[in-house]
Amino acid sequence: MASASAVIEISASAEQVWQLVGGFNSLPDWLPMIVKSEAGEGGRLRHLQTQDGTVIVERLEVFDNAGKTYSYSITEGPFPVTDYLATVLVEAHGTGARVTWSGRFTPAGISEAEAQSLFTGVYQGGLDALRGNFPD
Template sequence: MAQAFWSSVFASSADQTWAVVRQFNGLPDWHPGIRASEIIGGGNGLTPGAVRILTGVDGSTYRERLVALDDAGRKLSYEIVEAPLPVRGYRSTLHVQPVADTGGAFLSWHAAFDPAEGSTAQEAATVLEAAYAPALANLHTIIA
């Protein structure tokens, strides 16, 4: 499996950061490439199995399923069911950890996937990381 990864250190506490990130239906609040999210089944958006439809600012749509939500460990995992991305078998985890010396938070966004036919692992990772970077940059402005 190929992997993509992005991370950032936040001045806000791990609990403050997690309160925003844990909202499976809240991605439009902090991802500048996503304009809408709707839970279409499987629960209320905080229950594993919940399915969301994301609409990008370009009109593209993404169907994703919440795999796990671990408040104690501050981890949210989801998988892509259907999306216009060069990946197959995509599963991703956002993990918020406390930073001991500053009281801030470290947020990592890690994905494992197979590149879609016609795409290399590096090409797919570049596309994913190009989506993660502005999302985490914008998250800083939301929880500053």
């Protein structure tokens, strides 16, 4: 099983950051590549649409509001991996917040290094976009 992660520090409180990212269906609010998110199954499923029309379906596996973290799996999407499980975690860090987005997965048809590079890029790009919502 392969893994990837990205970490970013944001000069806003962990509570402010969690308020934006903590809603499982809130990706369009902070991630420009996701233009639409429709909740299903009482909020445990999200049907995402990207700017180019790609559909990704993700399932909320674990949600901990007090711990400011959630984990989700991908049930449908274009990614060349199986057994995908990712976690978003927001922590207080000094006067700001540290956000970690990480995942583990089994590459399917690509090398472990290619899969790690793909998701490291997704996570880092997403966290960079998130930080853009909190100007210094």
